[in-house]
Amino acid sequence: MPEVARTPLGGGSGAVAASAHAACPRFRGTDPMVTHVTRRQLAKELGHDNQSTIPVPRWVRARKFEQLIQDQRFASQIATRAVGDLGLDRPESVMLRDAHEDLATMARELDSAQDRATKNRAVTLIKRAVVPSPGFTNHNATAVLPDFVVVAPKNTGDGSWLITGDAKDYARVRSSIDGARMLKGFLQVALGAEAFDRWPQKPKGMDVHDGGVLVVPRNAFLQPVTQTESLTDHRAEVRMRLAQRVADAAATPPIESADYGYVTHLRAVFDPATCVSCDLFKFCRGQLRASRDHTDLLVEIGIPEPVRAAAARLLGGTDGTGMPPRGDVPPGVAALVRATTSGLAQRTGQRRVDPIGRAGTVEVVVAHADSAAVGIYGVAARLVLDDGATSDGAVSDDEATFWRQLIFDEPQSDESRRQLMRFLGGYLKRALRWQAQHATDGRKGAVHVIVPDQPTADLLATIADVLAGRELSRLRCARHPEPDGGRRRGGRRSPGRGT
Numbered sequence: 001m002p003e004v005a006r007t008p009l010g011g012g013s014g015a016v017a018a019s020a021h022a023a024c025p026r027f028r029g030t031d032p033m034v035t036h037v038t039r040r041q042l043a044k045e046l047g048h049d050n051q052s053t054i055p056v057p058r059w060v061r062a063r064k065f066e067q068l069i070q071d072q073r074f075a076s077q078i079a080t081r082a083v084g085d086l087g088l089d090r091p092e093s094v095m096l097r098d099a100h101e102d103l104a105t106m107a108r109e110l111d112s113a114q115d116r117a118t119k120n121r122a123v124t125l126i127k128r129a130v131v132p133s134p135g136f137t138n139h140n141a142t143a144v145l146p147d148f149v150v151v152a153p154k155n156t157g158d159g160s161w162l163i164t165g166d167a168k169d170y171a172r173v174r175s176s177i178d179g180a181r182m183l184k185g186f187l188q189v190a191l192g193a194e195a196f197d198r199w200p201q202k203p204k205g206m207d208v209h210d211g212g213v214l215v216v217p218r219n220a221f222l223q224p225v226t227q228t229e230s231l232t233d234h235r236a237e238v239r240m241r242l243a244q245r246v247a248d249a250a251a252t253p254p255i256e257s258a259d260y261g262y263v264t265h266l267r268a269v270f271d272p273a274t275c276v277s278c279d280l281f282k283f284c285r286g287q288l289r290a291s292r293d294h295t296d297l298l299v300e301i302g303i304p305e306p307v308r309a310a311a312a313r314l315l316g317g318t319d320g321t322g323m324p325p326r327g328d329v330p331p332g333v334a335a336l337v338r339a340t341t342s343g344l345a346q347r348t349g350q351r352r353v354d355p356i357g358r359a360g361t362v363e364v365v366v367a368h369a370d371s372a373a374v375g376i377y378g379v380a381a382r383l384v385l386d387d388g389a390t391s392d393g394a395v396s397d398d399e400a401t402f403w404r405q406l407i408f409d410e411p412q413s414d415e416s417r418r419q420l421m422r423f424l425g426g427y428l429k430r431a432l433r434w435q436a437q438h439a440t441d442g443r444k445g446a447v448h449v450i451v452p453d454q455p456t457a458d459l460l461a462t463i464a465d466v467l468a469g470r471e472l473s474r475l476r477c478a479r480h481p482e483p484d485g486g487r488r489r490g491g492r493r494s495p496g497r498g499t
Contacts, residue, residue: 019187019241021278026266030280033249035260039279045260048283057412058370065169065222069147069215070127072096078215078226079125082163083152085228086211091123091152101130101145107201110162113151114203117160124151129164131195134242146192150213151206159205164192165213167224171373173458175465177216182227185214190234194242219469272302301340303333311337356450359385360435362427363450365403366459369411374463378407379420381427385434414470417463424449424460 021027032038043049068074076094083091095116099106106129113124129146150163168185170177189212197208211228218225268284275281288300294315298308310328314337329337335346355361361384369375380403406423408416431447451457 019237020184020274022241022244024269024275024278026263026268026280026284027278028244028248029252029266030263031245031249033245034252042260042263043279043283046263046280046283048280048286061222062169065217065224066147066167068222068224069167070096070098074224075125075127075148078148078165078213078224079123079150079152081226082150082165082213082228083123085213085226086161086163086209087155088152088161089121089155092121093123095122095124097124097126099126099129101128101143103130103132103143103201106130110151110201110206111203114160114206117151117153118157118205121153123153125149126151129192131192131199134191134195134198134238135246144192144195146189147215149192149196159207160203161209162196162202162206163209163211163213164189164196165215165226166192167215169222170216172217172219172462173373174461175219182214182216185216186212186229186231186234187238189214190231190238193231194235194238219466270299272300297340298337301336303337307333314338315341354450355448357384358448359438360431360445361448361450362424362431364424364456364460365452366456368455368459374417374459374466375411376408376416376420376459376463377411378405379423380405381424383427383430383434414467417467420463421467 030039030042035042037045040049069078075096079094080091083089095113097109097113099109106126109124109126113126116122116124125148127148129149130143131146133141133144146164147167148165150165152161152163153159154161166185166189168181170181170185193208193212196202202208210230210232212231212234214227214229215224216227217223263280263283264287268280268287270284270288272285275284278284285300288296295308295312297315298311303311307329311333314329314334331349335348339346356363362381363384364379364381366379367377369377382403406419408419410416428447428449435445435447449460451460
């Protein structure tokens with residue numbers, strides 16, 4: 001019997017992408033419900049595959065983090081903290097089960113979890129969960145795959161709650177996670193909650209909780225921590241986007257042939273800052289680059305629409321320099337256009353607010369490793385002196401030199417991060433001594449570390465936070481040693497040491 005073709009709907013990521021790019025007619029017109037192929041496959045057919053591969057260390061880290069969530073010890077902590085954060089009673093026990101991404105197994109595990117919750121007041125964490133897409137229960141469509149769900153007893157003792165969750169190995173910057181990433185994660189959790197709420201095979205008496213759980217790293221390492229949030233608004237957005245997809249698919253005739261030339265006739269709302277996550281990004285950018293309309297260059301480089309008409313005069317070169325009358329185009333926009341067309345760097349006219357070039361400041365440039373949030377390949381620094389010269393921090397003030405560099409063999413090791421802090425610490429000590437020697441009226445000036453951009457500052461601050469946390473943990477363990485010498489029964493070492 002021939003296999004029935006499956007309708008590609010996209011999982012949690014697909015629903016989130018629909019929310020992020022819903023304003024683009026080309027994105028809506030190439031919905032998998034219309035084309036019957038994923039956008040990634042569509043991009044391949046168009047010859048502009050946007051699929052990118054992440055570095056192997058980053059992929060291994062993400063896979064390892066997902067495996068930690070499935071470990072019995074961490075799963076128990078996650079389930080207990082999740083129900084506690086949502087105001088539910090403390091469980092008598094925690095059970096870990098596996099649905100193996102199979103719908104029949106998922107239904108059986110939910111029935112068993114419901115039975116344990118009502119009879120034994122036990123909480124069950126089901127990993128590798130699966131549920132049909134909302135509104136497509138009776139169709140052969142792509143399923144939604146939450147990383148886990150938690151089934152907990154209700155405080156009233158009658159029935160149980162189903163709590164959806166997902167694990168995201170988000171990188172922490174300055175001890176926090178970007179809000180946009182957290183929103184994306186909770187939208188995926190909301191899609192799973194909406195799918196379970198509409199699934200007829202959900203046990204009777206089991207309700208989907210309004211809250212959702214996102215498991216993220218507690219720090220730059222892999223210790224997981226739970227984040228809970230109300231899914232009311234997120235589920236409303238998911239329902240709105242799903243209804244929009246169904247309405248657009250019903251109004252558009254299905255594409256039966258393999259000729260995807262119709263895509264070129266769909267208008268695209270291109271923004272290089274947000275369209276990168278779309279699988280058709282390279283196709284849309286290729287159209288702009290091949291266009292004979294010179295104003296499409298402004299779209300490609302991200303010039304805001306309100307100033308495009310004025311910025312278009314920069315491409316004509318009517319006055320020899322291509323610069324329109326002052327006030328028509330912001331200086332930064334004008335510099336961006338001229339730098340793009342000439343291939344030469346341009347001055348924006350915008351002044352820096354930091355004390356760059358002043359005496360007693362330390363200038364730092366780093367090479368960031370893409371495989372980790374706090375990975376670093378190398379660093380270069382110099383100390384600015386009072387006469388405008390620079391010192392490498394290791395010679396006298398009379399011997400002006402240029403940048404001093406330090407290369408790390410292990411970009412992600414803790415020792416490399418300590419070497420970086422010692423390297424920069426030497427410059428800071430030198431700058432403090434210089435400030436003490438050249439202070440006027442007995443007042444010492446502040447020592448400033450000058451970096452080229454915000455990501456560099458975030459990287460240095462994050463590394464400092466990581467090392468400070470490890471040092472505080474070490475000092476805490478050294479100050480309060482355990483009576484048994486750090487040994488538990490059975491010879492196992494206390495988990496608090498060395499973290």
